[in-house]
Amino acid sequence: MLAKRFENRLQGQLLVNMITTVCSIGFALFGYDQGIMANLIGADNQFGKDFNHPDAGMQGTIVAIYELTAFFGGIVVFVFGDIWGRRRTINWGIFFQLLGVVIQCSAFSVPQLIVGRCVTGVGIGVLTAGIPVYQAECCAAEDRGKLACVFNWICICGVTSSYWIGYAFSFVNGPAQWRFPVAFQAAFSAVILFMIAILPESPRWLEQHGHTAEAKAVIARLVGRDVPQDDSRVTLLYNEILTAIAIEAQEGEFSFKETFSGGRQQNRRRILLCLLAGLGCQMSGINLITQYAPKIFQDSIGMTRSTSQLVAGFNSLEYMLATIPPIFYIERVGRRKILMAGAVGQCLTMAVLAITVHHGGYAAGIVGAAMLFLFNTVFAQAWLTAPWLYASEICTLRLRARGAAVASAGFWIINFAVVEFTPSAIQDIGWRTYIIFAIFNAVFVPTVYFFFPETTNLRLEDVDYLFEVKGITAGARGEARRRIAARHDMENAATMMTVGSEGKPNEKGAAEYIEMAVTGSSEASTVGSTTGRD
Template sequence: MAITFTVGGSPIGLTSISVALVASVGGFLFGYDTGQISGIQEMTDFKERFATETIFDSETMMTEPAFNSWLIGLIVSFLSIGTFFGVLLGAPIADKLGRRLAMTVETIVFSIGVLIQVTAQYAWYQVAIGRLVSGLGVGALSAAVPLYQSEAIPSQLRGAGVATYQLAITFGILVSNCINIGTRSIEGSWSWRTPILLGVAFAAVLGIGIWFLPESPRWLAARGRHDEAYEAVARVRGATKEDSNPWVEAEYASIITYVQNEAKLKKAGWIDCFRPQNKTLYRTILGIVLQAGQQLTGANYFFYYGANIFNSVGLSDSFVTQIILGAVNFVATFGSLYILERFGRRIPLMVGAIGMTVWLLIFGLAGHVGNPNDPTFGSLMIASACIFIVFYATTWAPGIWLFIGESFASETRAKQASLSAASNWFWNFLLAFFTQPITGDIDYAFGFVFAGANFLGFFIVYFFVYETKGLTLEEIDEMYNDDSVKPWQSRKWAPAGRANRLDIAARVRDEKTDDVLNVEDPQHGHWKSQPNSEGDETDTARKRREEPISKTEDA
């Protein structure tokens, strides 16, 4: 018998945890590739091979290789260029091949990019091209992973489950920092080749491990593979397809109903993401804006500029700086797993926006108006940076990826997720390329720019983001199509016929095991009912078998 646990009165299987953790390796790859370059560019052999300029060191009285700020910005940002195009390819790949096969293909693309980088000898552009190819894989994964997690994980655990994607990003950054500090003393090129090459091993964990988990039941049902879809729903609930489990039956019925209704519509294309009907355009634009807003929170500003901040109090080892910031980011992200499930989506995003605004203002004032070389101001800036990261890591970092995974209608979900993530990577590229030159001109006042963006983000969330906690993906789509509900009222919304959202769980939980929901099996064209413990149909089951499926949706 499978091991299960209860969340919100709902049975959840260990497979749900596995789906969250294994798929989130896609986020780990992005974090790992992002974090490693900041340390690799400081390694002696890497600079000797690829730097195009020299500087004079007054302490050693010798010249040493150095990167032009624009050139290193180009090498760093090539990953973001790849992710921008990769995420646009992620939607058709995930829809065509299925979520699991798509992720495997994308890990192979990532690994090809790694091999291009580690075989570079003296051409900096080969490293950049390798990062671009790896970015194609990472970008496609950024569309496929949250999509797969949101479709496969039960709604009672979806917030924490999808948040593991962001947790994995932060863990990847931290691991890459630790590996860099461990390999920097190696003589020769393996000081930088080793951390890059290890990316292949991490990619294999996802590319192979995903095949031990079920495919997205919604993707399976949409392609007529109903038996597999039912089995996938059962596995994440800790049941088997032979069990008479009311939770599995209810969720499967909801998926089948939605797929049947969707089948009546024409196949959606990219242009359909921009149609105003059913708030599709509304959700597309909101996804694009929120993903841009996640980058404009200023988090990457601290990761790019962190060494200078910590230098103000005498901590000059940039490798140690990266580990400190990465550790704060990683540890704080654990809090999001609880916060997003306990408080929903809207409140954490609004609180996070205000918290980040306040601490960015304190940081900017301490650095721009005060004296960062003064230990008091320097300590305040360090504290501000760390507290800012705590607010970011517990709210906007995972919360925006969660929005992408659960807020779009099924027929356009993959494409809208790709467009939204493309916005993230576009702004990621801009920050990666321009942060160093900008900070050289306006120093710590850059924090004021991000403070303004966060303040605007508060109002965007309040007026436009709907609360989706506790709803299935199909119910979320229903909520968006209910013209009577406004975003700031959405916490109280429940599907028709329900007193509140908790009533959804109560109605299913109170079902008797011998009185289960019967759903239409489109594969065979007849009604399917589960027998009771005596092997006979119950009266309720017989009655439901004769009713249209819309009558049984609320079970």
């Protein structure tokens, strides 16, 4: 097995970086596929000639059918993700995506092109459901947000590359004008196939499926180079995973009904939060811009086709640069604040865009173009990364792959609706299209405030404690965080039972410590530092 040959080479931070890289390239592929059609549809080019100049409705279908089948890719992961494992899920996604690329590149009719888009969509849906889970389960709590920002930045690098490759090939005569840009995404796929072959499986999945020795070995490799399996850091992380699995096992054998049940784990609420995060992301208006930027610059603002393609390229370049700052602050600011601030900014930019498009004129067109640039900047700071990260964080180990799959499926079905109606909406209701997105962004400010718990810097096993407080808005308040701190204090107290002087149990000190931890006393840490010496 290829992964075995690289066990000694890929350890510690290098291994974490490699996992982040493969997840990043997967999202770069997703981004490239999102943007590639933007430079092809709606123009008197070779693509239009080869496919008989599809009208606005057919343009929407060609682009959006990919989103619809990506929804089914998410459902595939919901059913099979925990059976396959994280690595095999990514592999299957690539196989489907590559098959779709071959069908698209060889297309000479709209039906064949649509079939290729459908197959590619299934593959991308599988990837977007599987990648966030693999990344979240293989990195430390304090790095999850930062690393997610990194691979979303690379995702936008994919979008940017699709725009500029599409623009460059718009000057080429003949079928290569569109066939090469479509085929180029296979380069991303080849890199992913090689890298995923040399990387280990998620230790959480391994332990859940009874591969204890392999799980410990992977944890040791993730902790550092040449770290023994009996190292205290390995033992701590392994015991946390084991505890989470034991707690979830109390619920009995998993059933699909459990996914949407309430009960002790509050799975229904977790899944709804995953779906809400996806809804907020997609109804922000980002796909309106990502997949139709040249068309918007041309039809809504009045630029020529060539100028609109060039400006859309610079728009995507600015978008790529705007995704860099969150890498450095997402773990300090927190998910909730970022999402609320982003929704406010996106609402305002969409409202101004609607006003400028309604007004018309050259000056208004310049302001409208600026709003598209500003929207990408705001979105990159908030809703680009947080929803994907959030869905993989708030679900239990038992539910994580299915929760991420449901979130991905919800993401894609909403995406399909947005992409399908956008060309017709711009044509039929014009500036009012942007008002729709402004309203959705406004609604998500109170939605995040009242319903979204903060997961920043929490270990995945700790997130479960956020849902111990009952009620649909519970966990979004500070009480849940205090419960987590108290739980950690109680766990520390339990270990003190065997660390008294000369190794004798220290029951009295532990009892006092537990009492203080439960009542939230600030003296708990002081007791913890002294009881071991009684």
